[in-house]
Amino acid sequence: MKKGSLILTAFFACVPTLLLAQDNKYLAGAVPEVDGKVVFQREFDLNGARQDAIYERMLDWATARMEQNNNASRIVYSDSAAGSIAAVGQEYIVFSSSALSLDRTIINYQLTITCRPGKCAVEVEKIRYVYQEKEKYSAEEWITDEVALNKSKTKIVRGLTKFRTKTIDFAESLFDGAQAALGIAKAAPVAAPPVSLAGAPLAGTQGAPQTVTPAVTVSSAPLSGYTQIAPDKIPGNIIRMLSKDWMLITAGTKDKFNMMTAGWGGLGVLYGKPVMTCYINPTRYTYQLMEKNDTYTLTFYTEAYRGALQYCGTNSGRDTDKVKGSGLSPITTPGGSQAFSEAWLIIECRKLVSQSITPEAISNETVKEQWVGKQLHKMYIGEIINVWTLTPAAIDD
DSSP: OOHHHHHHHHHHHHHHHHHHHTOGGGSTTSSOEETTEEEEEEEEEOTTOOHHHHHHHHHHHHHHHHHTTOSSOEEEEEETTTTEEEEEEEEEEEEEEOSSOEEEEEEEEEEEEEEETTEEEEEEEEEEEEETTTEEEEGGGTTSHHHHBOTTSSSBOTTTHHHHHHHHHHHHHHHHHHHHHTTOOOOOOOOOOOBOTTSSBOTTOOSSOOOOOOSOOSOOOOOTTEEEEOGGGOOSOHHHIIIIIOEEEEEEOSSSEEEEEEOOEEEEEETTEEEEEEEEOTTSHHHHHHHHOSEEEEEEOOGGGHHHHHHHHHSOTTSSOHHHHHTOOEEEOTTSOEEETTOSEEEEEEEEEEEEOOGGGOOOHHHHHHTTTSOOOEEEEEEEEEEEEEOGGGOOO
8 A cells, every 4th residue: 555545544544533623522521520520520419418428329329330440440439428439440341442453541430429418529539541551641641631632622632532522531531420320310312232252143132133122211291299200220239129129010090000119120121121029929909909900019128118018018008098107108100000209219110921930930949938838929020111310309318
């Protein structure tokens, strides 16, 4: 190839980057500094929210974020009384990727979260890069306005564009994650079908490649006091939420409904739809209402309502006014399902698959022995049609 052709090829390869550099989002002031140090900051206003409620959500989110890196990323400090959380993270920022090349850098950073009544501040600082496994830079010497912009502050200096723009995007992604965990979620992207590294459907996705239904709610009708979010933005650790905090399964209509406390279940995808699974024993009063109705709700509560959930789990709606006894306040979703205004999370489902569990279906011998001669549960896999989280101003637990 001639020299001129090489120059043209190199030029056009850089065009997207050069155009990106003109975006005001990445120019003067886009990389904030505090006392000469790069510190990205975002504060969320949650009027009326209690500090402990904000802290619990942020700790769950930060822990999950660090664990997904599968490396030295970790929570290094947490103090519920002070509302403080600190974590150190290590991730890859990918500049470009193709079949023949991969241009990326390791980014090390510190994440600090400060929770106060009605406020949550998130900071990303102490940013360090390890480029091509050997070159080491700090954000202060590589992406600041003084270093990375020209004298007129109208363009990014060649060679520093990718570090500056991608770091700004990275910080934004962290803030977006915190925002979603607080229940102030943005519109969710369409999920792609699962693929292997070779590009073929993963084992278990039978037949033609499947397309996951976009994770958006079916009904856009509001629910007073709540913010509607997409199923893939459900905050918290579902195992902890079920085994430690429990949930209420509520079936029926406004005229006749019942709720029961449950700790078994799971979130996932089935037939390309976001789903949640729960289990009900046929001896329970809720079972009859679940069988007769198409939709139901799964609701979650903070520790302040532990007594109410214990009551709902030890009393039957057949002969007891459980609403009065629990002290919970019923509300009706736009779709006609029943929930309670004390819940911080409401998941509304429509029955997709119902299946009774038989003794032969249990493979674990210890579990099978425990249930010999007992009535086994029925499994309900419900398509998630709506999700609501308590709006920030209403968080009071």
